[in-house]
Amino acid sequence: MSLTQEELNRLRWRCVRRGLLEVDITLEKFLDEKFSSLNDEQVQVFVELADMDDHELWGLINGTLEPATPQEAEVLAMLRK
Amino acid sequence: MNIPVHKYDAVIVGAGGAGLRAAIQLSEAGLKTAVLSKVFPTRSHTVAAQGGVAASLGNSEEDHWHWHMYDTVKGSDWLGDQDAIEFMCRKANEVVVELEHYGMPFDRLDNGKIYQRPFGGHMSNFGERPVRRSCAAADRTGHAMLHAMYQRNVKANTQFFVEWMALDLIRDVDGTVLGVTAMEMETGEIHIFHAKATLFATGGAGRIFHSSTNAFINTGDGLGMAARAGIPLEDMEFWQFHPTGVAGAGVLITEGVRGEGGILRNSSGERFMERYAPNAKDLASRDVVSRAMATEIKEGRGCGPNKDYVLLDITHLEPATIMKRLPGIREIAIQFAGVDPIKTPIPVVPTCHYQMGGIPTNYSGRVVIPQGGDYNVPVMGFYAAGECACASVHGANRLGTNSLLDLLVFGKSSGETMVDDIKAMPASHRELPKDAADLSLARIARLDGQKSGENVHEVRLAMQRTMQGHAGVFRFKNLLAEGVEMISQVEERVKRTEIKDKSQVWNTARTEALELENLIEVAKATMVSANGRTESRGAHVRDDAVDTPEHPDGRNDQEWLKHTLWFRDGNRLDYKPVNMKPLTVETIALKKRAY
Numbered sequence: 038m039s040l041t042q043e044e045l046n047r048l049r050w051r052c053v054r055r056g057l058l059e060v061d062i063t064l065e066k067f068l069d070e071k072f073s074s075l076n077d078e079q080v081q082v083f084v085e086l087a088d089m090d091d092h093e094l095w096g097l098i099n100g101t102l103e104p105a106t107p108q109e110a111e112v113l114a115m116l117r118k
Numbered sequence: 119m120n121i122p123v124h125k126y127d128a129v130i131v132g133a134g135g136a137g138l139r140a141a142i143q144l145s146e147a148g149l150k151t152a153v154l155s156k157v158f159p160t161r162s163h164t165v166a167a168q169g170g171v172a173a174s175l176g177n178s179e180e181d182h183w184h185w186h187m188y189d190t191v192k193g194s195d196w197l198g199d200q201d202a203i204e205f206m207c208r209k210a211n212e213v214v215v216e217l218e219h220y221g222m223p224f225d226r227l228d229n230g231k232i233y234q235r236p237f238g239g240h241m242s243n244f245g246e247r248p249v250r251r252s253c254a255a256a257d258r259t260g261h262a263m264l265h266a267m268y269q270r271n272v273k274a275n276t277q278f279f280v281e282w283m284a285l286d287l288i289r290d291v292d293g294t295v296l297g298v299t300a301m302e303m304e305t306g307e308i309h310i311f312h313a314k315a316t317l318f319a320t321g322g323a324g325r326i327f328h329s330s331t332n333a334f335i336n337t338g339d340g341l342g343m344a345a346r347a348g349i350p351l352e353d354m355e356f357w358q359f360h361p362t363g364v365a366g367a368g369v370l371i372t373e374g375v376r377g378e379g380g381i382l383r384n385s386s387g388e389r390f391m392e393r394y395a396p397n398a399k400d401l402a403s404r405d406v407v408s409r410a411m412a413t414e415i416k417e418g419r420g421c422g423p424n425k426d427y428v429l430l431d432i433t434h435l436e437p438a439t440i441m442k443r444l445p446g447i448r449e450i451a452i453q454f455a456g457v458d459p460i461k462t463p464i465p466v467v468p469t470c471h472y473q474m475g476g477i478p479t480n481y482s483g484r485v486v487i488p489q490g491g492d493y494n495v496p497v498m499g500f501y502a503a504g505e506c507a508c509a510s511v512h513g514a515n516r517l518g519t520n521s522l523l524d525l526l527v528f529g530k531s532s533g534e535t536m537v538d539d540i541k542a543m544p545a546s547h548r549e550l551p552k553d554a555a556d557l558s559l560a561r562i563a564r565l566d567g568q569k570s571g572e573n574v575h576e577v578r579l580a581m582q583r584t585m586q587g588h589a590g591v592f593r594f595k596n597l598l599a600e601g602v603e604m605i606s607q608v609e610e611r612v613k614r615t616e617i618k619d620k621s622q623v624w625n626t627a628r629t630e631a632l633e634l635e636n637l638i639e640v641a642k643a644t645m646v647s648a649n650g651r652t653e654s655r656g657a658h659v660r661d662d663a664v665d666t667p668e669h670p671d672g673r674n675d676q677e678w679l680k681h682t683l684w685f686r687d688g689n690r691l692d693y694k695p696v697n698m699k700p701l702t703v704e705t706i707a708l709k710k711r712a713y
Contacts, residue, residue, distance in 0.1 A: 046624035047624040051157075055157075056166055058333045059450075061335075062367055063453065091165055099446065
C-alpha cells in the first residue's frame with residue numbers, strides 16, 4: 038500500500054494532533070525518522086494503529102495491551118524504539 | 119473572492135468536553151448547531167483527564183456544595199468570583215447525574231450509586247477533614263465523558279465539521295459577533311460560518327511553554343481569535359505547573375516516584391531539597407518542590423548542556439522494586455528521556471499543566487468586557503466555556519477535578535443561555551459585514567507570499583524557551599521585565615514566518631503557522647500580565663513578593679484582589695474587581711491559604 042502525497046499529508050495531521058501528548062510525540066518522531074523505511078504491509082498496519090483511540094494506542098505502545106497480530110507487534114516494536 | 123457561507127443558529131468552536139456539552143443543549147432545543155474541530159471529537163485533549171469530576175453527591179459520606187464552594191474559593195487564593203463558584207458547585211450534582219443518564223460508565227459502589235474517591239483539597243465542613251467527592255470512570259474519566267457526550271450529540275443531530283480550523287471571529291460595526299471564518303483542512307478553502315450565537319470551547323494554550331503536559335493541539339486558538347477581535351484576556355498570569363515533567367517532552371512523572379524514594383539532584387549531584395525543605399525534602403508539596411527546582415536552574419546548578427533541568431534519581435532503588443512498583447515510569451523514561459532509570463537519573467523540569475485564565479465570561483457563559491465604567495458588559499452573540507474561558511472559578515489556582523466540572527457546568531449554562539438568546543432574536547440572521555473574511559484571507563496571503571522569512575518551528579521554540587525561562591513556575595522581577603522585551607521580539611518574528619509547502623490539501627505546515635499566531639497572543643498576555651502583578655498569589659509566585667506578617671505568602675489583598683485584563687491593542691493592562699458576593703450565601707471571607 039503506497040500512499041499519495043495527499044494521503045501522507047492527512048496521515049501526518051492525524052498523527053501530530055492527538056488527545057494525549059505521549060501519542061503526539063511518539064507518532065511525530067516515528068513519521069520523521071522511520072516511516073519512510075516501512076514496506077507496504079507495515080504502512081497499512083501503521084495507518085490502522087494511527088486510527089485507534091489514544092488510550093488504546095498508547096497502551097499498545099507502552100506494552101500494557103497486547104498486539105492483535107504479529108504484524109502489529111512488529112510495527113509497535115519500531116514505534117517503541 | 120467568493121467565500122462559501124454556512125448559516126447556523128449556533129456555531130461552536132471546539133469539540134472537547136465544554137463544546138460537546140453545550141452542543142447537546144442547543145441541538146436538543148431544536149436549533150441548527152455546527153461544531154468545528156481540528157480533530158475528531160473523541161481525540162480532544164479532554165481525553166487526557168484522569169482524576170475525575172467533583173460533585174458533592176455525598177454517596178460515601180456526608181458532603182455539601184457549600185463545603186465544595188469553600189474549597190474552591192480557598193484553592194483560587196480568593197481570586198475566583200464567588201457568584202460563579204457558588205453556581206458551579208450547586209450545579210455539580212445535576213450535571214454529573216445527567217452525564218450518568220447519557221451513559222457515562224462511572225465507577226460504582228455496591229449499592230449502585232456513583233463511587234467517589236478522595237482528592238487533594240477536597241474537605242468537609244469548611245476545611246476540616248478530607249472528603250470523598252471525585253466521581254471517576256477508572257483512570258479514563260475524560261475519555262468516557264467525550265464518548266458519552268459525542269454519542270448524545272449524534273442522536274441530537276448536531277452537525278460536526280471535523281478537521282476544520284477556525285481562523286477569526288467575525289464582528290459587525292456594533293461589535294456583535296456573527297460567527298467565524300474557518301479553513302477546511304482537506305481543501306485548504308476558507309469558509310464563513312454565519313451564526314446568531316458563537317461559542318468558543320477551544321481549550322487551553324499550554325503549548326506556549328517549552329515544557330507542557332498539554333497535547334500539541336492546545337494552541338489557544340480561541341484566545342488568539344478573541345484577542346485579535348479586540349476582546350481582552352483575563353488573569354493570564356495564572357498557570358498550574360507540575361514539578362516533574364520529562365525535560366524536553368513534558369510527559370508527566372507522577373509524584374509516586376518520589377514517594378517510592380526518588381531523589382532530586384542538581385548538577386553537582388547534591389540532594390538540593392534538603393536545603394529548601396529539611397523535613398519533607400523531596401516529598402514537600404508540589405509548589406515548594408517546583409520553586410526549589412526553578413531556583414537551582416536559575417542559579418546555574420541545572421544539568422545538561424543548557425543547564426536547564428535537574429535529575430530525578432531512582433538508581434539507588436532495587437531494579438526489582440522499580441519494575442514492580444513503577445513499571446509505567448520506566449517505560450516513559452526510556453521512551454521520552456532516552457534513559458533507563460534503573461541505571462541513569464531522569465531529566466525533569468517543572469511543567470505547565472493548566473491555564474486558569476482566559477476569555478472573560480460570567481457564569482451564564484456570556485463573554486463580558488469593560489465598557490463605560492461597567493466591567494461586565496456582554497458582547498452580543500459571543501460565549502465561551504471550558505479551559506479557554508475565565509468565569510472565573512479557578513482564580514489563581516485550580517482545585518483538582520474542578521476542570522471537568524467546569525466544562526460540564528459552563529458548557530451547559532452557555533448552551534442554555536444561547537438557546538434563550540437565539541429564541542429571543544429575529545428569525546433572520548444579522549447581515550454579515552462585507553469584509554467578514556478579509557482578515558483571515560490577508561493572514562493566509564501574507565503567509566503564502568512571505569519570502570526570506572522565519573522558520574515556524576524555530577520561532578515557536580524561541581517563544582516556548584522565553585516563556586519557560588522568564589514566566590515559569592517561579593518568577594523573578596528582572597527576568598519578567600526582560601521577558602516582556604524578548605516576547606515582543608519573538609512576536610516580530612511570528613509576523614514574518616514562512617512556509618515552504620504552499621499546497622492546499624492537508625497542509626500541516628500552514629496550520630502550524632496559523633496556530634503559532636494564536637500562541638503568541640497568549641504568550642504576550644501571560645508575560646505582560648505576570649510582569650504587572652507584583653504580588654504572589656496562587657500559582658503566580660514572585661521572588662520579590664515574599665512572606666511577611668502584612669502580606670502572608672506575598673499575597674497583597676489591599677492592592678491586588680483584582681482580575682487582570684490584557685488587551686492586544688497597545689499590549690496594555692486593566693484590572694477589574696473580584697466578585698466577592700455569592701448568589702445566596704455569605705461571602706467566604708479572606709484568609710491565608712494554608713493546607
